[in-house]
Amino acid sequence: MSVLLEARELVKHYGAVHALRGASFSVDAGEVVALIGDNGAGKSTLVRHLSGVEQPESGQILLNGEPITLGSPTDARVQGIETVYQDLAIAPELDPAANLFLGREIRRKGLLGALGMLDNGAMREKAKVEFDRLGVSLQSMSTPIGSLSGGQRQSIAVARAVAWASKVVFMDEPTAALGVVQRERVLDVIKRVRDTGIGVVLISHNMPEVLSVADRVEVLRLGRRVAEFRAADATIEDLVGAMTGALGDGEAA
Template identity: 75%
Template sequence: MSEPLLAARELVKHYGGVEALRGASFTAHAGEVVALVGDNGAGKSTLVKCLSGAETPDSGTIAFDGAEVTLPSPTAARALGIETVYQDLAVAPDLDPAANLFLGREIRRRGLLGALGVLDRAEMRRRAAESFADLGVSLQSLDVPIGSLSGGQRQSVAVARSVVWASRLVFMDEPTAALGVVQRERVLDVVRRVRDRGLAVVLISHNMPEVLAVADRVEVLRLGRRVARFTAADTTVEELVGAMTGALTQEER
């Protein structure tokens, strides 16, 4: 396999007397979906925060595209082409899908109107429609507040927003949580499309059948450390659960 796009080595992170990460390592390659799994308290959220710039590890190294980097903020991560879809979505329910897609990156009108802060809503809507179509995101309407859309559609918009602005890697934290079967499949199809565009996708999920359905590789955290790595096509739910709980070590596999 080629060199990883993202490689974390021996990350340690303390919150007071709590050691959330105890030498955690992780890798992600371009053009793959790698799932990050572990029981509650395994350190998944803390690891993702460190890798997306939301937290700074106390020690350890992070390499991106072969060069060691520091990620002091999400802005620094975004500058490298890294975006994150959080479990709470962070969408603005009163704004339409196009406005949510360009939230914080609004397009202004040209000339004096733009200098006065007037937004080019028509251009944002045109680009949003193209982006949604490219990712296979089907919405009831681009003219209604996103809060009136179904859970799956809101989730798809949140995923699309990150994908549109990400050029290298996307973290997706429980992107199908609380969705029905049909809605879940739509979101997973978007995940596959993102991978097929050559981006690295890091999927954090508690849904093991879903992980095996969409991921190429799986990395398992337990008690703040990576304890196993699997090729998704060659493993089972039972093996993943065994690694998560400590009942199975990879050497036993």
């Protein structure tokens, strides 16, 4: 399988804090990569760079082997890279379809569309197709999503990213606030997304979850990649050992 998105030796300081010290990372098409590490290891910082929110001081980002510059989240989205944020970033007062199409509304055809009128029917239909494809079940398409359960809201946030991502989806702790059943449902969605050929990057603190859903695990410590595992061959002890530095060669220079 070919490498889809790759970071090489990214460096970033925040004042005196050396957040990324030559961090590297890669994700292939159609695989789930778990990105793990202790608090402050640089996971979220790395994802912010790969989704265009921040720009590295040095290092390279490559998409399909070509170096690219992600100057803004919009740049990343244009390249087919989407992100599901930890705090979801949904509009609770809007209905599921309006959230799915937020910022990408379908306008009516002709003059009415030129006046800015929206085609809500078309958006609802396409949203329904998208939710069905990912196995997200909603009783009502007209309910503001603030009144849905946490799992359903999470599923909609994931569905929104997936609907627009043609290459890579980043998910920052997508199951952190969920119950057992809802968590299973979101993990199921993640697998379905992978099966469509999209690269999924999962940030998680939950080691059993990481091992159950990921194909590969990359471990960050003190701003650089210190270990890589095939999920099938790794144990929780391996992962924790690499994260804490008790194991492996990842001593900070």
